[in-house]
Amino acid sequence: MILKDRIAVVTGAGSGIGRAGAMIIAREGAVVVIADRNQAAGEATAFEIRAAGGRAEAIATDVGEDAAVEQLIAGTLGKHGRIDILHNHAGVQVGGTLTEVGIDGMDASWRINVRAQFLAARLVMPSMIEQGGGVILNTASNSGVFYDREMIAYATSKHAVVAMTRQISLDYAKYNIRVNALCPGWVDTPFNEPFITQMGGRDAIERYVRTKIPMQRWAAAEEIAEAILFLVSDRSSFMTGQALVIDGGESIG
DSSP states (O other), X not given: OTTTTOEEEEETTTSHHHHHHHHHHHHTTOEEEEEESSHHHHHHHXXXXXXXXXXXXXXXXXXXXXXXXXXXXHHHHHHHSOOSXXXXXXXXXXXXXXXXXXXXXXHHHHIIIIIHHHHHHHHHHHHHHHHTOEEEEEEOOGGGTSOOXXXXXXXXXXXXHHHHHHHHHHHHGGXXXXXXXXXXXXXXXXXXXXXXXXXXXXXXXXXXXXXXXXXXXXXXXHHHHHHHXXXXXXXXXXXXXXXXXXXXXXXXX
């Protein structure tokens, strides 16, 4: 097991990519702290990990609340003594153009997609320096390296995640701390519901996927989990400051 006894914190792990990532990290031997604002969903992920023989615990966490993020990091450090892996995955998708997105929508995108990742990384950094290294993985999107139609709040926040990731990686590489960004494209999870509605329903999005993605299909969350495992493990030991795009060729098609 390539992550044996490492302590991992994964936000947004109650469903979708976060859940799949938490499960593969646990399968490889890590103790996984599941953070999700939906306590039942987080507990379900932790239960499934334990049922498969892994180690996991769930902590109800709304990353939009500073105190909740602080409690998550401090509580994990207090219980386990270290955090080896921080996967900032929780996010929000707000659709619309400049004149359609309200200020509250832009504020929410910034608070959840960028500021919460900044805060969690800032809180975990001193302990990672003290222990001699660690890994931070920030979930961005392929919308962080190119541009979506009518998604100003989402695309802006995800570009900011990529920039923040690269800046942190430069500043902390000397401490053996690697920081990368995960940039998935279309993955068939409930996270896409706002954009599916915007596009006109499931049939419309299926047509979009077939025509706009060179591989002509969605990704499964489990496919993205394989990339997560690569990025948080020693398999990527000489990789930092990178935005790994996994989108079936959409961003170059």
